[in-house]
Amino acid sequence: MPNPIFNQPLDRKVPTCESPAIQEIHQRLASLKKSHSMLYRMMNLETWAIVGTMEDFDPGFWNRFMTNRQLAFKDFLAQKKAKRS
Numbered sequence: 819m820p821n822p823i824f825n826q827p828l829d830r831k832v833p834t835c836e837s838p839a840i841q842e843i844h845q846r847l848a849s850l851k852k853s854h855s856m857l858y859r860m861m862n863l864e865t866w867a868i869v870g871t872m873e874d875f876d877p878g879f880w881n882r883f884m885t886n887r888q889l890a891f892k893d894f895l896a897q898k899k900a901k902r903s
Contacts, residue, residue: 872879 869880
């Protein structure tokens, strides 16, 4: 088995912040963040449009939905706690 040599200098070159590759990565990350943010804004808008429409057809829809959601969440937590025990 060969012995590792730890005192050899590394010849790896790390790109500097000014390199075109790093700039492109930063631009792509910024673009992804913007698109992710836009997606969630659109989903929020669509949700509120559905809620508004449902409230027009069935007054009290949102209140019943949120009540059911709270009950379902409490049941979920109780089931999760029961599985741990």
